[in-house]
Amino acid sequence: MRRRLLLLGPALGWWAVFLVIPVSLVIAYSVFERGTYGGVVPTLTLDNFARAVDPLYLRVLLFSLRVAVLATVIALLIGYPAAYFIATLPRRWRTPVLVLVILPFWTSLLIRTYAWIVLLNREGLINRGLEALGLVGEPLPLLYNEFAIVLGLVYGYLPLMILPIYSSIERLHPELREASSDLGATPLRTFVRVTLPLTLPGIAAGCIFVFVPSLGSFIVPDLLGGGLAIMVGNLIQAQFLKARDWPFGAVLALILIALMGLLLFLQAWLLERDRRQAIDG
Amino acid sequence: MNGRNIGGAGRRAAVLLGALALVVGACGASASPTPEKPSGKIVVSNWDLYFPETLISDFTKETGVEVEWVKHTTNEDIMGKLDASNGSGFDIVFVSAQFAEALNNRGWAERLDRTKLANIGKLDPQADKLGYDPGNTFSIPYTWGTTGLCYRSDLVSFTPDSWNDLLDPPAELDKKITALATDRWLLLPALKALGYSANETDEAKLNEAKDLLISAKQRLLAYDDTTFYSKLVSGEALLVEAWDGWCNYGIAENPDIKFVVPSEGSDLWSDTMVILKSSTNKTAAYAFIDYILRPAVAKTVVDLTLYKVPNPEAMALVDAETLAAFPNLAMTGEELLKGEPLRDLGDAAPLWARIVAEITAGQ
DSSP states (O other), rough: OOHHHHHHHHHHHHIIIIIOOOOOOOOHHSSSSTTTSSSEOOOOOOOOHHHHHHHHHHHHHHHHHHHHHHHHHHHHHHHHHHHHHHHTTTHHHHHHHHHHHHHGGOOOOHHHHHHHHHHTTSSHHHHHHHHHTTTTTOOOOOSSSHHHHHHHHHHHHHHHHHHHHHHHHHHHHHHHHHHHEEEEEEEHHIIIIIHHHHHHHHHHHHHHHHHHHHHHHHHHHHHHSSSOOOEEEEEEEEHHHTOOOHHHHHHHHHHHHHHHHHHHHHHHHHHHHHHHHHHHO | OOOOOOHHHHHHHHHHHHHHHHHHHHHOOOOOOOOOOOOSEEEEETTEEEEETTHHHHHHHHHHOEEEEEEEEHHHHHHHHHTTTTSOSEEEEEHHHHHHHHHTTTTOBBBOOGOOOGGGGGSGGGGGGTTSSOOOOSSSEEEEOOOEEEEEETTTTSSOOHHHHSSSSOOTTTOEEEESSSSSHHHHHHHHHTOOOOOOOOHHHHHHHHHHHHHHHHHSSSSSSSHHHHHHTTSSSSSEEHHHHHHHHHHHHOOOOEEETTTTEEEEEEEEEEEEETTTOOHHHHHHHHHHHHHHHHHHHHHHHOBBBBHHHHHHOOOOHHHHGGGGOOOOOOTTSSSSOOOOGGGGGHHHHHHHHHHHHHO
């Protein structure tokens, strides 16, 4: 018992200090009143929740969901083949290629996002290049729109899609695929019936890893969206910093947390069901 | 929390200066009651790149007071820190006027004793009339200026002079305009174009401004607080809403860039120095502010930031070449006071946040 506590202690402590306490504070703030010049007044109220039921905030939430789903789907379409390719490389090549995948994380996302501005703006490298090649007459509107936001999110979080998928493909025994093809399945059928179902946990993990930070992102819509569209993250940030309305910011944050919690629960439930079916079947 | 221990070098300098003061005192038996000698250490929070390179080291050399410069990125950043520490941890904070007002309303700002600021007379008399703190009772302005239009005179076919040039631009400017992203300045052009206050709290008037801004948004390239002047330099934007000093950064790279304050009027912004009540070394804090009020020191702030300082003698020291290159540096206190000083929004802040969300989420 004592050894278990010893082993689990650091993780539990971390969990308590960096998850339980902050989330409890957010919950507590959500039922308090805003102080005129900042901070909170500990008067209990449910007004903050009532204020959140508003078509304006629903519209922002729906836009955020659309952007996050788009980013996740595109990251999956790019990430799965990439992960598959890496997993089939000769063993000595895999580590260097994986290092290349995570290399961008060595630089701050903020700086890499600014780099996209340099590339995409009307006078930027891409437009200048296209014009020099005579491919376009007018510069393309590549920046300060939804396209740029989705691009920035896919770029930023793609490694988080590739890594879990890679590890699930790499763990797959080649014998399973061989057996499938020996039994007469075409490569496509083998992929759909064997490889894909068995790498589903990696896909699910990758999708969650991309979707969750995309939904809460506020730097990317600010910089690449030019502030012309806002996501939930911007809304929450504005409540805390601009309006000094911590209680309302806390309510919006709770809604986001609840939404993400629901998704994680759904993912766990689906995987569990899948696993049971696999065992029963 | 902040150990205010005197560092070795600091202490040596302090001892030396102390000895010097004794000698001077003995020789002169001079003027007025000897003010308390500053010593020890102060913690100052200011934006990055907002102190001239040698300001702190020169001050330390002269007084022996060690200055720890903590950098904040935004007003909101330092306000958040003060919220978390209940207004302690710093001796002096540099914040914009409306945030100084909030600091005072929370009871965290020290009521200033002007007799401890020998150079207070150097401050522009106009700077005593700012609505957020008449008479500068809890804040001393460090820099001040206004907001206007910054444009490429070589690429725009007319001379902009109205906020409507930004809100309802001719076709040549379509998607070649940026506006400031921070709520106070995001609403400023529409409020002024409609003849309302920059500190408007009336919901109907704010809604009117909102509608105007949602329609103006269709023509906007982006909301931009940080890179608008480089967009002008690259030609990506031709007309931008800009703070006077930041327009100067564009002018420095391209003299065809010009600044104008629209005819409908604008704001008056100022960045101020506030001593916190919780400061445990107020003598040194006063000495630091007094040092910055010296014209020769304040002049170096102008050289670095290309902002105006509320210190006529310091402005007079700025070399002719700089003044010629950046015409808006010549604006006097009287001219600046035609602008409306920004005030804290108090209970209207959530309404402003909602209006801004409606504008930025609006189609």
